[in-house]
Amino acid sequence: MRRLQRIETSLPHPMYAWPKVFGLLRPTACAFVIFLGRYVPWPGVKNAMLRGLGCRIGPFAAVGLGATFDIFRPDLISVGTGAIIGYNVTILTHEFRPDGVYVGPVEIGDGALIGANATVLAGVRIGAGAQVGAGAVVAGDIPDGGRAFGVPARVVEEARDSWRSTPTGHSIRRSRKASSWRRRPT
């Protein structure tokens, strides 16, 4: 179940009246920074830009080219230490619907991987060390160390009791099948 909150509005077409719902200036400024950031190749610079909008971005998190964060409520997005957000990933914290506007936080845990072109819907938590396959649509929580693929993303493997350390020394649970963390030849 996603953590969504409905914003009460009497507007018949909320998407046409987004300034009344979210204000005019802040989303406009966020849109400018976020769309500029899509083309910034330096992770540190991009992280600073996103933090400036209120996103919580952990150390060594990396956001790929073309990734788009929600322009209305970027402050509801948190990305954990060492997490990887792939090319063209979309992270939403709002959704306009015929019956109104909903918002919800998105939490991406330490060391998680969101594959290229995935879409993360508002109100979900992606656990530490979880992996989301490229092209997936995340419409529900993914547990720590879980792997999820497809549309909607289905968890194909539960958390396993194995751990790895991030560059900052955090220990995060990982999936045993995660090929990127298999032991490298010495």
Ligand SMILES: CC(C)(COP(=O)(O)OP(=O)(O)OC[C@H]1O[C@@H](n2cnc3c(N)ncnc32)[C@H](O)[C@@H]1OP(=O)(O)O)[C@@H](O)C(=O)NCCC(=O)NCCS
């Ligand atoms: C999550 C990911 C890393 C998993 O890779 P992996 O551990 O090598 O997984 P495998 O290739 O062994 O695939 C395991 C199973 O999942 C399936 N699978 C892999 N990726 C999938 C995807 N994106 N969507 C649906 N199914 C997928 C495979 O077909 C395989 O199924 P099978 O067991 O029935 O044969 C990979 O799917 C992925 O998304 N890579 C992109 C990473 C990325 O975008 N990084 C940031 C930008 S560089």
